[in-house]
Amino acid sequence: MGGDHIAELYRQWGPAIYRRCLRLLHDQEGARDATQEVFRKALSSPEKLSDPDLALPFIYRIATNHCLNERRNSGRRGETELADLDMPSDHPDFPTRRLVQRVLSRFDAKTQSIAVGVLVDGMEHEEVADALGISRKTVSRKLQRFLEHARKYLERSAA
Amino acid sequence: MNHPSELKLERHLLDPSRSSVQSHVEGCGDCQSRLALMEKQGEDFRRFVYPATLDKVLEPHTRFRFTPLKALWLAAPAMGLAAVLVMVTRGPDKDYIGEKGGFELTAYAALPDGTRALGNGDTVPANASLRFHVRTKKECALSILSIDASGQVSKLYTQDVRGDVTLSGGVRLDGKEGPERFFAVCGPGYAEVDQAARHVGESVREMQALPGVKAPQSSLLIEKKQ
Numbered sequence: 001m002g003g004d005h006i007a008e009l010y011r012q013w014g015p016a017i018y019r020r021c022l023r024l025l026h027d028q029e030g031a032r033d034a035t036q037e038v039f040r041k042a043l044s045s046p047e048k049l050s051d052p053d054l055a056l057p058f059i060y061r062i063a064t065n066h067c068l069n070e071r072r073n074s075g076r077r078g079e080t081e082l083a084d085l086d087m088p089s090d091h092p093d094f095p096t097r098r099l100v101q102r103v104l105s106r107f108d109a110k111t112q113s114i115a116v117g118v119l120v121d122g123m124e125h126e127e128v129a130d131a132l133g134i135s136r137k138t139v140s141r142k143l144q145r146f147l148e149h150a151r152k153y154l155e156r157s158a159a
Numbered sequence: 160m161n162h163p164s165e166l167k168l169e170r171h172l173l174d175p176s177r178s179s180v181q182s183h184v185e186g187c188g189d190c191q192s193r194l195a196l197m198e199k200q201g202e203d204f205r206r207f208v209y210p211a212t213l214d215k216v217l218e219p220h221t222r223f224r225f226t227p228l229k230a231l232w233l234a235a236p237a238m239g240l241a242a243v244l245v246m247v248t249r250g251p252d253k254d255y256i257g258e259k260g261g262f263e264l265t266a267y268a269a270l271p272d273g274t275r276a277l278g279n280g281d282t283v284p285a286n287a288s289l290r291f292h293v294r295t296k297k298e299c300a301l302s303i304l305s306i307d308a309s310g311q312v313s314k315l316y317t318q319d320v321r322g323d324v325t326l327s328g329g330v331r332l333d334g335k336e337g338p339e340r341f342f343a344v345c346g347p348g349y350a351e352v353d354q355a356a357r358h359v360g361e362s363v364r365e366m367q368a369l370p371g372v373k374a375p376q377s378s379l380l381i382e383k384k385q
Contacts (some may be wrong), residue, residue, distance in 0.1 A: 003217050010216055011209060015201035016169050018208055022200055023165065028314065035204070036212040040219070056173065060166055122165040131166060 001045050008040055009049050016056065017042075017063050024116070025065035034070060038063045057131040061113070064132075068079070068112045072105060103150040111142045118143055172197060198366070202333070207315065208292050210288060211328025238276035241297055243247035262375035265342040277381060281285035283337055285383035290329040291343075294318055295375070299345035304353040305330075310360040313339070317349045336385055 021031035037148045041062050042049055048058040104112055110132070117128035118139070125143070129136040163171070172176040172194065184190045266277045269288045277283065293301060295305040303316040303326075316326055332339065340363040344352045355369040367378050 006215060006217060010213065014209055015204045016173075018204040019197055019200045020165075028203075029317070032212065034206045035208055036216050039216055044327070050186070052173065056166065056169055058171070118162075121165045122162060123166060127164060127166060 001043075008045065009043075009046075011100050013042070013055060015061055020060060020063040021067050024064065025070060030070065034063070034067055038066050053125060057133075060131045060134060064113050064143060065109060068109060068116065103153050106148055106153065107149070111146050114139050114142050121128065125131050133136065162187065162193075163185060168194060168197060172201070176196070192261050203313070206331050206333050207313065209346065210331045214328070226261055261278045261294075262299070262343070262345050262377055263294040264341065265290065265292045265294075265380070266290070266341060266379050280380050282382045282383065282384050283332070285385050286332055286334040287383075291316070291326045291341075292324065293326065293343060295320060295345055296321050297345075299375075300348060301343065301345055302347075302349045302364040303341060303343045303350065304349075304356055305332070305341045306359050306363050307335070307339045307340050307357055308361060308363060310357075310363075312353060312356045312359075314319055314349065323382060325347050332383055334383075334385075338382055339368070340364075340378055340380045342369055342376060343368065344372055344376040345375055347372060 014035060018031055018035045021034040021038065025031050026036060027049070038059065042059050045058065048054045104115060107115070113132055114128055117123045117131065122138065123131070125136050127137045129139045132139075163183060167178075167180050167198075168184075168190065171180050171184060175181060178184070178191075184194065226381055267274055267290045268277055268281075268283045270283065270289075277289075283289075290372075291303060293299075295301075296318065298321040301316060301318055301320045302314075305313045305315060306312075318326075321324075340359075342352070342356060352369065352372065355372045358370050359366045364380060366378055369378075
């Protein structure tokens with residue numbers, strides 16, 4: 001693939017990647033670095049970037065995984081807390097969303113992506129399944145397990 | 160009310176004619192605000208992130224790619240020397256405020272007739288690409304930002320520098336006509352610089368220094384023309 005074609009794809013899909021990274025990282029410089037990393041990863045499947053129907057869920061998945069990983073790593077380094085995910089306080093699911101923030105880092109990468117997709121981004125199970133390239137059944141199962149473990153974790157914390 | 164997910168709003172931005180949430184968005188102020196924010200973030204990407212990161216994205220795929228920004232990069236050291244010579248022979252003009260503390264800012268524009276260092280008040284195409292060079296005698300926590308005619312502040316760089324430094328990446332102007340002033344400040348940290356910048360408002364043509372900032376600073380005004 002030529003440099004001009006790559007530059008054009010970056011101009012086309014970069015804004016969506018940057019927005020996703022800003023939303024998950026809440027840091028302009030972090031989002032800038034993450035955007036180029038995510039796009040470089042996405043270039044491993046150029047055919048998906050050239051298909052508008054496939055590209056958006058594809059880059060959403062890579063960006064979500066990459067940025068949640070960045071958050072985990074920075075949390076380990078003591079740089080940021082996970083509690084700054086963008087969650088509107090007037091949403092009816094707000095208590096559940098707060099639960100997500102507190103326990104998210106205790107789960108594996110795929111479960112984190114599912115929980116963020118459903119409980120933070122407000123996506124339907126089918127939409128998350130499509131974006132992450134997994135079955136709807138897997139989304140439901142992992143989300144259920146996440147919520148059960150999260151509640152137990154909070155009960156233990158409260159005790 | 161269930162609002163569309165972020166992914167659905169992304170699809171909406173991509174192609175409103177095929178959007179499944181068009182009717183919801185039309186009647187929902189919250190979603191319109193979210194879309195406005197998303198559009199602004201997209202514009203920030205095009206103006207600041209894209210030009211600053213494109214070379215790194217292309218690095219594994221091309222051995223060498225000659226672009227206006229790359230031309231600026233290659234020309235910067237020579238142009239920096241030329242700019243210094245001009246200052247030495249001509250002396251600073253009445254708007255020049257960069258000498259205090261031995262701190263200077265120079266901007267280079269990729270123009271149709273080649274790369275050139277910009278003087279205060281120079282006119283450039285509204286979508287030109289710029290690159291920046293700073294000179295500081297002491298180690299410096301550098302902040303560079305721009306303010307446009309509406310008073311909008313855009314963060315461009317924060318990094319530690321010393322000596323003669325051509326900053327990586329670049330900036331593509333937003334394509335809108337009008338004045339834009341770049342401020343470079345050495346020392347106090349971006350938060351303080353940003354706060355001072357918000358007091359400049361629409362006075363970018365007149366305000367040559369950020370008010371209340373007690374640190375070496377330099378500014379450059381350009382006029383963007385279509």
